[in-house]
Amino acid sequence: MQYKGNGEEQNRTTVAEFILLGFGDLPNLELLFLLFLVIYMVTMSGNLLIVLLVVVDRHLHTPMYFFLGNLSFLESCYSSTILPRMLTSLLTGERSVSVVACFVQFYIFACLGGAECYFLSIMSYDRYLAVCKPLHYSALMNGRLCLLLAAVSWVSGILVSTSTTLSISALSFCGPNEIDHYLCDLSPVIKEISCSDTYTVEMMAFISACVFTLPPFLLTLASYIFIIVTVLRIPSTTGRQKAFSTCSSHLTVVGLFYGTLMLVYMLPRSTNLRYLKKIFSLFYTVLTPMVNPLIYSLRNKEVKEAMRKGFMKFRVTLQRSRFNNQNENK
16 A cells, blocks of 8 residues: 555555455355356356357347347356456455456446346347237347347446446545455445545446436336236237246346346445345346356257257267368378
């Protein structure tokens, strides 16, 4: 830590690094490391597989899978922003992180989190059109609109992240430098370790959250209300079950993401609730990226068929390669 300024500021020190306490006070950190390592491997393999299938298989070049591919790519980046740093801390015990690295992690985390809110709402709107407006679906959800909605999602995440990060970086951090969390999140950074007046920053963060996350949440909620009403009117039991099966799985992810997110940021500030907030944070930062490919894509017949074809092509290519190598050796 370095001294800054003169006069009254001379008694203050500028924090050069933060200490992420994480789960350091829990026993059996080795088991926790293995658990998160498995989760990270499953998350990356599942999401990257979806991205690869959506890009390669022309049968998946539809609006639904276009948005799923974007979401899977987003979740891969999302997990890579949080879990490698957490795994390193659990394995080595190193908890310190520079102020710049902390802000960078928050910037990427907030950017991807904001974009995910929009992608979830777009995907719910896509399902609304498919279920409630099936005859007009192809005309309404065209390629140009898909690109526009995806661009809006990414740009919105960048805007909310940039504005919030810039406002936080203007604060003074003069100790203590311990963050009782496993990542650099907004609430613990401004409420626990900042020595500046954080009212303006908190108001800006609240306004940004309302502007950038409330509309997609309301759109998601409205879409699924219309979907449920439409599905209940389907006379065929088989058709009703099929529609409910697809929509209920999507609604599970949406509820898990938004539900735990709201609990973390709406629960009152209390020492007794810190561990509970950490646990709830794991749901939308660690578990949701892992279950998204399982719920959204890997259960679908189209994705399973694409995986089967891809595996067959890979096996044929491998057999040809071995055959060519044998002929060359002869």
